[in-house]
Amino acid sequence: MTERPKAFHYGAALFVASLALALAMTALLVFEWTQRQALQAQAFQRVDSVTAPAFLLDREYLRFVNSLDLFLNAGNAPPLVEVQTRLDILFSKIETVRESPGSALLLQNPELAQKLQRLKDHADHSEQALSGQPPNRPQLQALLPEIQAQAANSLALGNAADLLGAQLLERQTRDLLKQNLHIIWLTMGQLGILILLLAGLAWRSKIQRREEKALKKLNEQLQLARQQADSANLGKSQFLANMSHELRTPFNGVMGLLDLLQKTPLNPEQTDLVQVANDSANHLLMLLNDILDMSALEAGKISLHMEPVHWPSFLRGIQAIFQPLAAQKNLHFEIHNQFEEELWLETDSTRQRQILFNLITNAIKFTEQGQVILHVRRFDDEEKRPWLELRVQDSGIGMDEKALGQLFQRFFQVDSGLSRQFAGTGLGLQISLSLARLMGGDITVHSLPQQGSTFTVVLPLRLGVPPQPTAALPMASPAKAEVLAPGLNSSVRILVAEDNPVNQKFLSLMLARLGYQAKFCDNGQQALEALVQAEFDLVLMDIHMPVMDGLSATRAIRAMAGPKSQIPIIALTADVLQDAKDQAKAAGVSAFIAKPIKPEELELVINNMLASEQTQAA
Numbered sequence: 001m002t003e004r005p006k007a008f009h010y011g012a013a014l015f016v017a018s019l020a021l022a023l024a025m026t027a028l029l030v031f032e033w034t035q036r037q038a039l040q041a042q043a044f045q046r047v048d049s050v051t052a053p054a055f056l057l058d059r060e061y062l063r064f065v066n067s068l069d070l071f072l073n074a075g076n077a078p079p080l081v082e083v084q085t086r087l088d089i090l091f092s093k094i095e096t097v098r099e100s101p102g103s104a105l106l107l108q109n110p111e112l113a114q115k116l117q118r119l120k121d122h123a124d125h126s127e128q129a130l131s132g133q134p135p136n137r138p139q140l141q142a143l144l145p146e147i148q149a150q151a152a153n154s155l156a157l158g159n160a161a162d163l164l165g166a167q168l169l170e171r172q173t174r175d176l177l178k179q180n181l182h183i184i185w186l187t188m189g190q191l192g193i194l195i196l197l198l199a200g201l202a203w204r205s206k207i208q209r210r211e212e213k214a215l216k217k218l219n220e221q222l223q224l225a226r227q228q229a230d231s232a233n234l235g236k237s238q239f240l241a242n243m244s245h246e247l248r249t250p251f252n253g254v255m256g257l258l259d260l261l262q263k264t265p266l267n268p269e270q271t272d273l274v275q276v277a278n279d280s281a282n283h284l285l286m287l288l289n290d291i292l293d294m295s296a297l298e299a300g301k302i303s304l305h306m307e308p309v310h311w312p313s314f315l316r317g318i319q320a321i322f323q324p325l326a327a328q329k330n331l332h333f334e335i336h337n338q339f340e341e342e343l344w345l346e347t348d349s350t351r352q353r354q355i356l357f358n359l360i361t362n363a364i365k366f367t368e369q370g371q372v373i374l375h376v377r378r379f380d381d382e383e384k385r386p387w388l389e390l391r392v393q394d395s396g397i398g399m400d401e402k403a404l405g406q407l408f409q410r411f412f413q414v415d416s417g418l419s420r421q422f423a424g425t426g427l428g429l430q431i432s433l434s435l436a437r438l439m440g441g442d443i444t445v446h447s448l449p450q451q452g453s454t455f456t457v458v459l460p461l462r463l464g465v466p467p468q469p470t471a472a473l474p475m476a477s478p479a480k481a482e483v484l485a486p487g488l489n490s491s492v493r494i495l496v497a498e499d500n501p502v503n504q505k506f507l508s509l510m511l512a513r514l515g516y517q518a519k520f521c522d523n524g525q526q527a528l529e530a531l532v533q534a535e536f537d538l539v540l541m542d543i544h545m546p547v548m549d550g551l552s553a554t555r556a557i558r559a560m561a562g563p564k565s566q567i568p569i570i571a572l573t574a575d576v577l578q579d580a581k582d583q584a585k586a587a588g589v590s591a592f593i594a595k596p597i598k599p600e601e602l603e604l605v606i607n608n609m610l611a612s613e614q615t616q617a618a
Helices: 003-044 047-073 080-099 101-107 110-130 137-149 151-262 268-298 311-328 349-365 401-405 428-438 501-514 524-533 550-558 578-587 599-617
Strands: 307-310 332-337 344-347 371-380 386-394 442-448 452-460 493-497 517-521 538-542 569-573 591-594
Touching (some): 003 151, 047 080, 047 101, 047 110, 047 151, 080 101, 101 110, 110 137, 137 151, 151 268, 151 501, 307 311, 307 349, 311 332, 311 371, 349 371, 349 386, 349 428, 349 452, 401 442, 428 442, 501 599, 517 524, 524 550, 538 599, 550 569, 569 578, 569 599, 591 599
Parallel strands (some): 332 371, 493 517, 493 538, 538 569, 569 591
Antiparallel strands (some): 307 344, 371 386, 442 452
């Protein structure tokens, strides 16, 4: 939680430093441009352009004065043309001083400009005197002292030019030094900023390495947590399987023996006591199923088994179960089905039936008078996708807003408290909602106090294809039994692998009542040895057993040579999770019956197995 603000402050500081560096570089560029312009100006106003014309003027003026003096006074006088040439050169130097850009600074001084004009005037007078034919010597002789006197002005111009050149050179040097100092300071500033940036980058790199180290550590922790979670899920799955086995196994004995006891001659009091005990056992089994289902959903151990379902038969089964239950409370129960008669749907019938059982059971439980109706219809959403709608409507006690807000929470019950009237775990609705969402749908509810409730289940509608007839038996119990011919049961030998003594007692009595011969083994190893030593028509195989479990024994039987490898094997197990069913099927069992075993279901499956064997033998 503290790394993010640090990273933010670092990013802001880096932005400010980068901006400062950009501004410094901009200022440096401005100074360099200014220096370039100054250099251009200095090139225009270079020192030699100021001093050279004045120096040359002074030199040529002296040469002209000397040449004129020799022409007038020397015995060996130079020719006139030489004097005129010197005068012409002098005029050119005067014009050079006047027109030179560098000399413009010099002539800004009025006194110096006046001195230059005097030199020009005397040069003009000399030109007039020399231009005569012959030259006017007396005039020249009179002008000579004045011309010689003007040499001081010529010298003054040269000296002034030298001084001005020195001043220009000093000012240029001073400006260059000043600009150079600015450049040095800007360069130092850039260097400082770069050092700060490098330090910031190094700091950021350190933070990044620390973050990478922390991330690596976090990943390791997450990996460890994942392994622990996987281990916990595996332990939870094993716990669920164990609890399912450990709790259902005694239920199998209790409920089986109670069922057998009900079929014995009993007086009215005994019949009533057995019925109460049987009802209590069924109630406990219902609570156990809810708890195990909820735990399995949390562990992700419930998977869907999609198969073609004949929808009218499915609804008739619902009608057959709940119409008598509603009649016991003087309630009217009916199903309004809008589908065609021979419709097949692709769905998990077990889970869909479980959802409806929970909703319809609740509707009947919370309705004292009136009716419970199941509405079934199809509708298409905005994207033209088909949906199945199952709407359970009752005229019961209803619920207020507070109850509706907590309805699908675990263990919540509308009628709660010590004096509650209706029993239950409070898990049924949450299980139903979880199953509906697992199937890609949802459940919604509308209710008003004392006006009833309506629970609406929507599920994706997938049309199914009727299954083709096949000799292979499904893992679930068949819907119709093939009853063996009378008198055949006594010749049927069944091998039973079951380690629980109570269950052995129950199965022994039940198989004896059905007329079958049975041999019991305490584990899978004993069952293998018995199968090798004798002939049997069918095997009842418990899954959880010591020494050798039922799946290992089944795989060993299927690996045997000869006809014994094809003997029908019915798995009897208290582990009802889908993984257990899948593992049993993969091991090679012929059918799967969950404990507690219902005698009618077991008899049905045994008869079908034996009838199938007789058909194949014929």
